[in-house]
Amino acid sequence: MTATTLTDIFYIARRQTRSIELARQGVSTILAVLVICSVNWAILEAAFTSG
Incomplete structure (x- = not known):
């Protein structure tokens, strides 16, 4: 998962649970079981050109 997905999850969880x-706690659980992928220009370019 990417870091931006994690911030989206936090935002949605906060809105839903108030x-x-x-x-x-939800973000902490996710961080304990998933790996956060780095995303930079080179990775985005590789994804774009991969077809």
Whole structure:
């Protein structure tokens, strides 16, 4: 997952639960089980040209 996906999840969780603490707990759980992928110009270019 990318970092931007994680921020989206936090935003949605906070809106749905109306609790910053629950949103943080959710993000913490995700960070414990998933790897955050780096995304930079070279990776985006490779994805764009991969077809």
